[in-house]
Amino acid sequence: MLKQASTVGARNGRPRTISAGQQALKWISPAGIVLIFVFGYSLISLFTQSFRYDGKWVAFENFTLVLTDPLFQTALKHNFYLLFTVPVMVFLAFLLAVTLFETRRGMSFYRAAVFLPYVLPIPVVAVVFGQIYQLRGALNIFLTAIGLDGLAQDWLGEPKIALGTMASVILWKEVGFGVILLLAHIISLPSEVFEASRIDGAGFFRVHWSITRPQIMNTIVFFSVIEAITMVSWVFNYVYVMSNGLGGPGDSTLVSELYIYRSAFSNKAPELAAAAAVCLFLCTLLLVVAFFRIQRRSISGTFGR
Amino acid sequence: MSITRRGIHGSLLGGASRYLLLTFMAATALIPGYIMFVGAFKTQADFLNSPYGMPASLSFGGFRSAWTDKFPQWLINSFVITTGSVVVSVFIASLAAWGFAHFPFKGRETVLGVTVSLMVVPPVVLLIPLFQVGVHLGLISTLRLVIIIYVGLMLPFSIYMLTNYFKSIPNSILESASVDGASPLRIFRSIVIPLSGAPLITLGVVNLLWAWNELLLALVFLQSNEKRTLMVGITGFQSRYSLDIPTVMAGMSIATLPLVVAYLFGQRFFIAGLTAGSVKGE
Numbered sequence: 001m002l003k004q005a006s007t008v009g010a011r012n013g014r015p016r017t018i019s020a021g022q023q024a025l026k027w028i029s030p031a032g033i034v035l036i037f038v039f040g041y042s043l044i045s046l047f048t049q050s051f052r053y054d055g056k057w058v059a060f061e062n063f064t065l066v067l068t069d070p071l072f073q074t075a076l077k078h079n080f081y082l083l084f085t086v087p088v089m090v091f092l093a094f095l096l097a098v099t100l101f102e103t104r105r106g107m108s109f110y111r112a113a114v115f116l117p118y119v120l121p122i123p124v125v126a127v128v129f130g131q132i133y134q135l136r137g138a139l140n141i142f143l144t145a146i147g148l149d150g151l152a153q154d155w156l157g158e159p160k161i162a163l164g165t166m167a168s169v170i171l172w173k174e175v176g177f178g179v180i181l182l183l184a185h186i187i188s189l190p191s192e193v194f195e196a197s198r199i200d201g202a203g204f205f206r207v208h209w210s211i212t213r214p215q216i217m218n219t220i221v222f223f224s225v226i227e228a229i230t231m232v233s234w235v236f237n238y239v240y241v242m243s244n245g246l247g248g249p250g251d252s253t254l255v256s257e258l259y260i261y262r263s264a265f266s267n268k269a270p271e272l273a274a275a276a277a278v279c280l281f282l283c284t285l286l287l288v289v290a291f292f293r294i295q296r297r298s299i300s301g302t303f304g305r
Numbered sequence: 306m307s308i309t310r311r312g313i314h315g316s317l318l319g320g321a322s323r324y325l326l327l328t329f330m331a332a333t334a335l336i337p338g339y340i341m342f343v344g345a346f347k348t349q350a351d352f353l354n355s356p357y358g359m360p361a362s363l364s365f366g367g368f369r370s371a372w373t374d375k376f377p378q379w380l381i382n383s384f385v386i387t388t389g390s391v392v393v394s395v396f397i398a399s400l401a402a403w404g405f406a407h408f409p410f411k412g413r414e415t416v417l418g419v420t421v422s423l424m425v426v427p428p429v430v431l432l433i434p435l436f437q438v439g440v441h442l443g444l445i446s447t448l449r450l451v452i453i454i455y456v457g458l459m460l461p462f463s464i465y466m467l468t469n470y471f472k473s474i475p476n477s478i479l480e481s482a483s484v485d486g487a488s489p490l491r492i493f494r495s496i497v498i499p500l501s502g503a504p505l506i507t508l509g510v511v512n513l514l515w516a517w518n519e520l521l522l523a524l525v526f527l528q529s530n531e532k533r534t535l536m537v538g539i540t541g542f543q544s545r546y547s548l549d550i551p552t553v554m555a556g557m558s559i560a561t562l563p564l565v566v567a568y569l570f571g572q573r574f575f576i577a578g579l580t581a582g583s584v585k586g587e
Binding site: 020021023024025026027028030031032034035037038039041042043045046049095096099100102103106109110112113114116117119120121122123124125127128129130131132136137138141142172176204229232233234236237240241244256257260261264265270273274277278280281284285288 | 323324326327330331333334335337338340341344353356357397398400401403404405407408409410411413416420422423425426427428429430431432433434435436437438453454456457458460461464489514517518520521524525536539540542543544550553554557560561564565568572
């Protein structure tokens with residue numbers, strides 16, 4: 001293997017395509033085997049199962065059952081509502097990133113502080129916030145102390161606001177990741193860009209909104225996509241812990257992941273869970289495609305390319 | 306949203322409002338961690354009286370009752386799973402990334418694109434088929450199966466990040482080595498890996514955070530109490546010790562400590578590494 005490797009390596013510039021492929025295969029195959037097992041096998045098995053019941057072909061019956069289930073509709077609706085957190089999160093991350101960029105003194109402290117929530121385990125975050133949001137928890141004690149008793153709520157017990165409360169926890173945890181990503185990109189931009197506009201006397205936020213934002217658009221889109229996917233398919237941990245696995249009060253915080261988990265393991269209906277999982281998967285794909293469409297348009301719009 | 310116009314002369318006022326914003330955000334970010342950590346040293350009565358204050362007197366009752374039962378075992382399980390999956394994923398991802406970065410084979414962009422796009426597959430989608438395989442092979446409640454699944458889920462991002470980084474290594478360095486007759490394996494071992502300290506550590510920390518914190522798969526695949534991870538274990542704390550918040554907070558503090566240590570250790574490399582991975586991806 002070593003000898004063969006060296007013959008190709010010796011003409012590193014343009015090795016023949018076939019031998020390059022064979023070479024690459026050796027390096028890629030360990031990862032490839034794991035990926036084929038975890039993703040390839042699972043996805044194929046999932047799709048075939050979603051069309052069967054008790055081993056028999058039932059065409060779209062599982063899908064009809066799942067899509068007409070009011071609980072699944074509620075769950076999807078909640079995931080959809082959670083998507084509205086993303087623009088808020090992206091704006092906040094941008095605001096914090098440019099503010100940190102302009103800050104000299106204490107920058108590393110503030111940066112570490114803002115990033116810390118992203119490092120904490122979600123179950124821990126969910127439990128601690130569960131305590132803070134109790135009826136007699138830290139938040140309500142604080143609100144009463146500063147004379148805003150009127151705002152005190154049963155944050156997680158009131159069905160109307162429980163989902164919003166949960167969204168605030170997700171926002172709190174995820175925004176630091178965006179700050180780091182955006183800040184890293186802003187720092188790597190050539191500094192002349194900012195100098196020129198400052199001499200023109202443009203304001204702090206205006207400079208960054210009209211000059212920095214288009215420059216780091218690809219990172220903004222990257223972060224938005226990641227967070228949109230999170231909202232649709234990776235909020236199980238928060239919901240499971242904060243509602244003790246129930247998605248309550250009532251079904252006010254039920255999300256599609258919890259629906260799939262419960263169908264498969266509490267209701268022992270893996271076929272329905274598989275159909276629901278396929279729907280969720282397709283939603284995720286749709287979202288990604290939509291985002292990249294928007295990105296292409298907005299980038300060509302900004303640079304006239 | 307209002308666009309404030311300050312200009313260079315308004316920088317003093319601007320500076321003050323910026324620090325106000327940052328301080329508010331930093332406080333919001335730090336307070337829950339503070340409540341958790343300080344709460345762990347309180348008594349229940351103390352906690353209910355003042356969740357914000359310092360403890361009236363240091364109480365270790367919370368830690369004592371948290372550290373019972375299977376807690377040490379859960380901690381060990383989390384260590385084994387996290388270490389195993391991080392080491393394996395970083396190792397085989399760096400091999401694959403070198404394969405993608407170094408050999409311009411036909412269809413490379415397609416294979417790489419498909420691999421990277423697996424990042425968007427929700428883990429819950431894979432749950433049911435993998436669980437059935439696990440039952441079939443008798444691997445439910447074994448750490449092995451969970452490690453393999455974690456490795457699989459970490460690979461797409463790992464390969465993406467390392468391939469981008471390896472591609473950014475100047476060709477002149479690699480070419481001079483291959484003119485000397487070094488094989489791809491030699492180049493990989495003695496040039497590429499030593500040059501990639503920061504991204505490898507960053508990736509290690511990112512994967513470590515993910516594996517240590519994962520709940521859904523651990524919940525499903527590790528059903529016997531002895532095999533639970535710390536995250537699954539402490540999730541049950543909340544209902545079990547609902548009248549003993551300090552115990553809950555103490556358990557949470559212990560579960561968080563390894564992450565804070567890992568973060569402080571990896572922080573130096575973190576930003577440089579993340580930048581190399583995400584921004585140069587264009």
